[in-house]
Amino acid sequence: MSISNLFKSVWLLFLLFQLSPIICQNNVEMLFELEGETPEAKFGLCMASLDFNGDGFDDLVISSPYWTNGDVSGKLYCYIGGVDFNNEPEFTIIGDSLASALGSSMSNLGDVNNDGFEDLGYKQYFSDVHIAYILFGNAEFELLPDYEFVFPVEHSLDTIKYISRLGDINGDEFDDVGILFSNFIEDTVEYYLVFGSDNELEINYLNSFGVRGSAGFKGIGDVNADGFDDFCIGYHIYNRFLATNKLIFGGETIDTTNAITLFEEPLCEYPTGLPCGDINNDGYDDFLGYLGPVEYLWLGQQNITSQYDLILEFGQAGSGYASGMDYGDLNNDGYDDIVIGASNHAWDIGIAYIYLGNANPNNSVDFEIEVPPGIVGQQFGYSIVTGRFNGDEYIDFAISAPLNTINEPGNVYVYVGNGELEDLVNSEENTIYLETSLLNIYPNPYKLSDSLRNSQITFEILSNEFEDYEVEIYNLKGQKLYGFNIDLSRSKDNKIQWHVKDIPTGVYLINLLNNGVVLETKKMTIMK
Known part of the structure; x- marks a missing residue:
């Protein structure tokens, strides 16, 4: 090897270690791999983790909606947790029809009947109806579903999209369930509640929002620590161009009119909310709001608002x-x-x-x-x-x-x-700490109709903690479009102007970095 090539190799290794400290220091061990049984079975399309048999260990349930034996399709596999946890399923559940797609939506529903066992929710298709099932957990592995909620199908695109865990949203110590149905003919998504109980379970119509398509219905924990779990609903509006995500607070009664709109954004692929536990251990549950290539993170607090705390x-x-x-x-x-x-x-x-x-x-x-x-x-x-x-x-x-x-x-x-x-x-x-912004962008939104008077957007650094900053501009697909540096030692007013005359309209994400570390992310809108 020549001295030149040796130098290049050493330099590349140096860069690798400089740029990849995370991979070098943290590590996790893969316990085992599981594989589906039949070609194109989509083994792992949905999974659920729950203590089905009440032994104190979580069990792993995996769906394979397009598994088939030629007569029926869809299969669920349950791997029992514990010191003997292994790659052999304790039991399986098989679909009832050739096009059942059993388990194409599946979830740990919590303890719906408050008997000490966590319960499983899943769905199955038939030609004229779609069915959401609740299977109560039990130590004997009795596998016949305890409840079936039947939705007539009037169009081939009608579908149950999700059966999901909402938590105890009404504070009665029973976990509650959400079911989301996409109605093609009415061009809307319908939200249903099943309140947990040790008596007969009933389905309740909550509301219809938006237009059919991608939507969300998910419990996110008790984000304001008032003793009631809260949940998010997400849907598309205005001919699917605009997506919104709303936070609905739990209570003795559920009132959707007091919902907080977390965001309304164009080009949002799957609007929903996702629970992430208590990541800062302050007693308030935290959650993510889904926005395509990024996740907005809200840290729970008593008086939570639409302002997110971090962008992942x-x-x-x-x-x-x-x-x-x-x-x-x-x-x-x-x-x-x-x-x-x-x-x-x-x-x-x-x-x-x-x-x-x-x-x-x-x-x-x-x-x-x-x-x-x-x-x-x-x-x-x-x-x-x-x-x-x-x-x-x-x-x-x-x-x-x-x-x-x-x-x-x-x-x-x-x-x-x-x-x-x-x-x-x-x-x-x-x-x-993100309570104080490090970056000011103005005018924002920027109107191209004003470009004859001003064809520039100003980026102003509001902190002198570092001498050098980088600004990166991405579209909502996560593609980097532009980037430039701001050297405060050479700037009189900590500002730089960016010419936008030929920039397409749309929503952009702006990263402010120092030495490759993202300090803050902001949204910028360019309008006609």
Whole structure:
């Protein structure tokens, strides 16, 4: 090897270690891999983690909606947690028709009848009806569903989209259930509530919002610590161009008119809210609001508003849209951690990211998990669940890759938590507090109709903590479009002007960085 090539190799290794400290220091062990049975079965399309048999350990349920034996399709697999947790299912449930797509929506519903066992919700299709099922957990593994909620199908595109856990939203010590139905003929999405009880369960119509299409209906915990769990609904409006996400507070009665609008944004693919536990251990549950290639994070508080606290960008822009997500205390330090997948990263290969909780949360990725070497899999990170699977004190997690190459059945990878995981960014010395903005952008929104008078947007740095800052501009697909530096030592007023005369209209995300670390993310809008 020549001296020149040797120097280049050493330099590249230096850059690798400089740019990848997270991968070098944190690590998780893969316990085992699970694989579906039949080609294109989409094993792992949905997963659920719940203590079905009430033994104190979480069990892993995996759906394979397009498994088939030629007569029926759809199959659920349950792997029982505990010290003997292994890759053999304790039981399976098989669909009732050839087009059932059993388990294409599935969820841990909590303890709906308050009997000490967590309950499973899932859906199944028939030609004229779609059915949402509730299966009460039990120690004997009795598998006939306890409740069926039947929705007539008048059009081929009518569908139950989700059956989901809302938590105890009315404070009666029974967990409640949400069911979302997309009505093609009425062009709307319908929201239904099933209040938990040890008596007969009944379905209640909540409301209809927006237009059919992508929507969300999810419990997010007790974000204002008032004793009632809260939930989010998301939907599209205005001919699907605009998406909105609303926070609805729990109470003795549920009032959707007092909802807080968390955002209304164009080009939002899947508007919903997602629970992330208590990541800063302050007694308030925290949650994510989904906005396509980024996640807005709200830290719970008594008087919560529409103002988010952090933006998570999955380590780097262009990493794809968030897909699967769950939370739990992976390192047993008292703070909930977030595991989130971007399944269309790198042309649908997929990737997953871990954000470790702490007293001062930040938006830096603490660990990345890629598709295991030598495994042919795509859309890794599509579904993610966490749970205490293997009997130790740490929360474990499972990541699926269900939509892999043609003729492949799909895979699920199970990883174990450990006490060595540590936040590599946060400390008392380098915590970035976002109560005070570091970046001012004006005019914002910018109107192109005003461009004859002013064809510039000003970026003003409001902090002198560093001499050098970088500004990066992304579209809502996470693609980096522009970037420039601001050197305060050469600037008289900490400002730089950006010419926007030929910039397309739309919503842009602006990152302010120092030495590659994102300090703050803001939204900028360019209008006609």
